[in-house]
Amino acid sequence: MIKTKNIVVYAILTAALSLQAGCRFNDIKDTPQSCTNSLNYYDEGQTAANDKPPTKQDKAVKEIPDACIKLSEAIRLSMPGGKQQDDEKALLILKDLKHSATLSGSDQQFNNMLLQHISQRQSLRELINTQKISLKKIETQNAILRNQLKTIQSQLDQLKNIEVEIDKKERSVISPMSE
Incomplete structure (x- = not known):
């Protein structure tokens, strides 16, 4: 009889612990997990x-x-x-x-x-x-400005050459008269 009583007590205790563990397991599921x-x-x-x-x-x-x-x-x-x-x-x-x-x-x-x-x-x-996009735009603008500068520089050189030619002609016209 005592053995049967012990088995029943153990069974009840095991069932109670299982239920409690099951409840705790459900509580654990609801808590955030840690990695x-x-x-x-x-x-x-x-x-x-x-x-x-x-x-x-x-x-x-x-x-x-x-x-x-x-x-x-x-x-x-x-x-x-x-x-x-x-x-x-x-x-x-x-x-x-x-x-x-x-x-x-x-x-x-x-x-x-x-x-x-x-x-x-x-x-x-x-x-x-x-x-990078802004830099490319600026580089493109710089290239355009360099080309414009070259064009203006060559025009300026042409004007200087014309001025030198005009100055030579004026001297040649003025020089023969003074003689």
Whole structure:
């Protein structure tokens, strides 16, 4: 009888613990997940950005439910000088993660920092492209002005030659009279 009583107590205790664990598991699902140390993804991303060939995963990153995988993919895509650098895709992923509550506080801070960094890099690229276009326009204007200057300089030289010729003729006309 005691053995049966112990088994019943253990069964009830196991059931209670299972229920409690199940409730805690549901509570854990609702809390944002931590990607441990996001900088580890950054270190891994530096090598993966140059080594990893493009995959089908690149196209379907938005469909990945795991926020940590999305964050690591955004880091890989944002690596400067990487074979697969694609700041626009990285920005899309990071913006998507910014508006979701699936990351822990520190991972969200890292996500926001990376989002700001890549946005600034994009702004600088746009500014550089604008400056290059302006520089080309200025170089074109300078070339036109140089050509105009050459034309004016040659006209000035022609006028000087004409003036010298006129001066010679005047001297030849004045010189014979004075004799």
